[in-house]
Amino acid sequence: MDRTEELIRRSQDGDKAARETLIEENLGLIHHVVKRFLGRGVEAEDLFQIGAVGLVKAVDRFDLSFGVRFSTYAVPMIAGEIKRFLRDDSMIKVSRSLKELAVKAARLREQLLMERGEEPGVDELARRLKVEPEELVQAMDSSIEVESLQKVICQGSSEGVSLMERVEQGHDEQEELLRRMLLEELLSSLEPRERRLIVLRFFYDRTQTQVAMELGMSQVQVSRLEKKILSALKEKM
Incomplete structure (x- = not known):
């Protein structure tokens, strides 16, 4: 039994010192997760405090029989806590400046596409809009993420159902947790560019041409x- 497992066992047996040590030694996981949610109208310090709640829950609920590393279990718990906070307080939003930049970029892209018949690159769009490429990518990603959550995916006889509503209606915490753990494990094995490609293609529904432009x-x-x-990931599943 390694040090982390020993601390977990002692913590769950009521050892407060072990619990505090375990939390302190894993605060880095919160910092890692918080980076994903910056730029959404909430201060990093506030996100950290919310993430800490998720870490504490992970410490209290982790079962050594899961057969996974504690960090693999804790990261989705931390992220889930932050996502619930953002959702419940209606704070999943893009800052006005990023939203305006995303709109300008979309219009410029369409204009250049019509004029030349080919997709303009991120560097060119950023240069014409006089912003850094990283800022432009963030604006485009943030805009798509928020839109996709509210997008109507099911039209019925009355009102449509958004993706967020569909997820909430069919939510199963245990199954969702296992999916997150597996996904986190698989994505973490990829190189940064590979991970971004997969996220853009299968989470944001970008076309290969759009991904090519961004990468x-x-x-x-x-x-x-x-x-x-995909072939490599399939072998790991």
């Missing part, structure tokens, strides 16, 4: 790399 690659290169990544 500075050709569509053919994206297609080949995507097949390679």
Whole structure:
């Protein structure tokens, strides 16, 4: 039994000192998760405090029989706590400046696409809009993420159902937790560029051409790399 497992066992047996030590030694996990949620109208310090609640829950609920590392279990718990806070307080939103930038970029992209018949690159769009490429990518990603949560995915005889509503209606905490743990484990095994490609393609529903534009690659290169990544992930599942 390693040090972390021993601390977990002692903590769950009522050892307050072990519990505090375990929490202190894993605060880095909160910092890691908080980075994903910056720029959404909530201060990093506030997100950290909410994430700490998730970490404490992970410490109290972790079962050594899960057969996974504590960090693998704790990260989705921390992220889930922050997501619930943002959702429940209606704070999943993009700052006005980022939203305006995303709109300008979309209009410029359409204009250049019509004029030249080919997708403009992120660097060119950023240069024309006089912003850093990183800022432009953040604006585009944030805009798509918020839109996708509210997008109507099921039209019925009355009102449509948004993706967020569908997820909440069919929510199963245990099953969701296991999916998150597996997903976190698989994505963490990828290189940064590979991870971004998969996220853009299958979480944001970007086309290979759009992904190529954002990653500075050709569509053919994206297609080949995507097949390679999916094949590797399939072997790990």
